[in-house]
Amino acid sequence: MSVEVERDARAGAGRRELTYAVLLSLAGAGLALWAATRTWSVELTVRPSPLPPERVARTGTALLPWLSALAVVGLAGGGAVLATRGRVRQFLGGLLALLGLAVAIGGGYGLAAGFEGAVSRQWPALCLVGGLLAGAGGLLTALRGRAWPAMGARYERPARSGAAPSGAAGPVTGRRTTEAWDALDRGEDPTVN
Numbered sequence: 001m002s003v004e005v006e007r008d009a010r011a012g013a014g015r016r017e018l019t020y021a022v023l024l025s026l027a028g029a030g031l032a033l034w035a036a037t038r039t040w041s042v043e044l045t046v047r048p049s050p051l052p053p054e055r056v057a058r059t060g061t062a063l064l065p066w067l068s069a070l071a072v073v074g075l076a077g078g079g080a081v082l083a084t085r086g087r088v089r090q091f092l093g094g095l096l097a098l099l100g101l102a103v104a105i106g107g108g109y110g111l112a113a114g115f116e117g118a119v120s121r122q123w124p125a126l127c128l129v130g131g132l133l134a135g136a137g138g139l140l141t142a143l144r145g146r147a148w149p150a151m152g153a154r155y156e157r158p159a160r161s162g163a164a165p166s167g168a169a170g171p172v173t174g175r176r177t178t179e180a181w182d183a184l185d186r187g188e189d190p191t192v193n
Contacts, residue, residue: 018148021140022081025096028133029074032103035126036060036068040110043117060110060123067106067127074099074134081141085150093141100135104128 037059045054061068077096084092110124180190 014148017140017144018081021093021137021145022078024137024140025078025081025100025134026075026137028100028130028135028137029071029078029103030130032107032127032130032134033068033071033075035107035123035130036064036071038123039120040123041115041117041119056117058115060106060127063113063115064106064110067103070099070103070106071130071134074103078134078137081145085148086146089145089148090142093138093143093145096138097135097142098138100131100133100138102131104131104135107131 039057040060040063041058043056043058045056047054074096077092077099080092081089081096104127107124107126107128107130110127111121183190
């Protein structure tokens with residue numbers, strides 16, 4: 001009985017870690033994407049009188065076009081963590097960690113760069129934080145993801161050992177719908193002849 005309890009505890013811990021990693025990746029990439037689409041700098045160009053100055057707002061995406069693209073890939077990768085398993089999941093986690101690092105570097109560059117005009121520092125800072133969160137989710141996946149449960153594992157057909165269960169009559173040969181449903185209830189595939 002204690003072996004089952006220990007196995008259930010490990011499975012529960014794996015599901016929690018998977019949830020944390022996916023949420024970190026998605027929240028970080030989403031935050032970085034949102035921050036990259038905000039106005040990072042406003043440039044005013046003086047024009048001759050009586051014309052007002054021309055105001056040109058530049059978003060993080062306009063200043064660093066690759067930043068929002070990496071954030072979108074991070075969002076997709078966060079969802080892909082759910083659909084993968086084993087070494088593929090670990091590899092994906094490593095890629096997500098690198099993506100998060102690249103997004104954080106872009107946010108750091110936005111903080112340090114001397115863009116023209118009035119510069120807003122909160123959006124690059126949020127981009128930096130989002131990249132670090134996404135990178136943390138990817139790193140957690142790379143380090144621990146191999147042992148986590150995979151999507152759809154509960155729907156896989158269990159392996160059969162030995163003879164067919166009692167009451168199983170083999171493939172359904174009749175055309176009645178109820179016979180097909182009965183075969184499905186027994187765990188048989190009614191389409192196999």
